[in-house]
Amino acid sequence: MRVAILTFAILLLIVIILYIFLKEEKDRKLIKTATSLDRGTTSELELVLMLLKANFSPKAIFHDLYLARRDGGYCQIDLVLPTKVGIIVFEVKDYSGWIFGNGDQKNWTQVLSYGSVKHRFYNPILQNRNHIFDLKVKLTQFDRIPFYSVVVFFGNCEFKKLESIPKNVFLCKSDEVIDVVNQIVSNNQPANYSNKLQIINLLRNAVNNGANVHIRERHISDIKKMVSKRRFRMY
Structure with a gap:
């Protein structure tokens, strides 16, 4: 037995x-129908998978973009999803603990161990706002196209006190993100795209930039310099 x-x-x-x-x-x-497994973070790939399982076309999912800026540098955007109502730009975060912040504050706070450990991180709403600004700069028609900022948190975190979230900014946990996207698509009027091919080419080129080792290395170097300057200003 x-x-x-x-x-x-x-x-x-x-x-x-x-x-x-x-x-x-x-x-x-x-x-792999939408992106490469070695691109981005695990949470970003999980978001790609969630969008695909929600029946969004792999051709509409642009992941790990490196958009050239006028100053010669690049901004890295986690994921962009063009839809019939406009362009959804995602900022993906992965945190545990309690999250405190304000839509206009420069830094938010992560609290761990019931308050005994605190870490500050750059406001992801402002971060994604900068990404959207950089996208709008590239094409004049972007001024006529609605943009929706979705900041999605993966990980075992809890929103404790988040205030003053701007209009067209959606803050959510990973298990809510598909509902948020469907809400955006269902509750807004169709966008007036004057040249869809121009947008697709811009986003595709930005994705291809991310496959360039030199571009990624330069971006990492620029980020380290920026973080170092911020720390210096704190003292």
């Missing part, structure tokens, strides 16, 4: 492991 139970348990474990492996392999193949 014990041998039979043990054999059944082993077979059940094998089936579970095989199921998990096949599911993950299926998800990897689906993600």
Whole structure:
């Protein structure tokens, strides 16, 4: 009897492991229809997968973009989703603990260990606002196209006190993001795109920039310099 139970348990474990492996392999193949598995963060790839499973076309998902700026540098945008009502720009964060902040504050606060540990991080609403500004600068027609900023938090975090969230900015947890996107698409009028091909080419070129090692290295170097300047100003 014990041998039979043990054999059944082993077979059940094998089936579970095989199921998990096949599911993950299926998800990897689906993600690869829209982006490369070595691009971005794990949370960004999870968002790509969620959008694909929500029946958004892989051709409409632009992940890990490096948009050239006028000063010769680049801004890195996590994900852009052009839709019939406008362009949704995502900023993806991965935090645990309590999150405090204000839409206009430069920095937000992550609180861990019931208040004994605190970390500051740059306001993701302002961060995504800058990304949208850089996109608008590239094309004049962007002034006539609605933009929607979606800041999505992955990880085991809790929004404790977040105030003054601007209009057309959506702040959510990862399990809410598809509902937010569907809400944006359902509750707004169709956008007046004058040249869709121009937009697609711009976004595609920005994605291709991210495959360039030199561009990524320069962006990382620029970020380190910027962070160093911010720390210097604090003292």
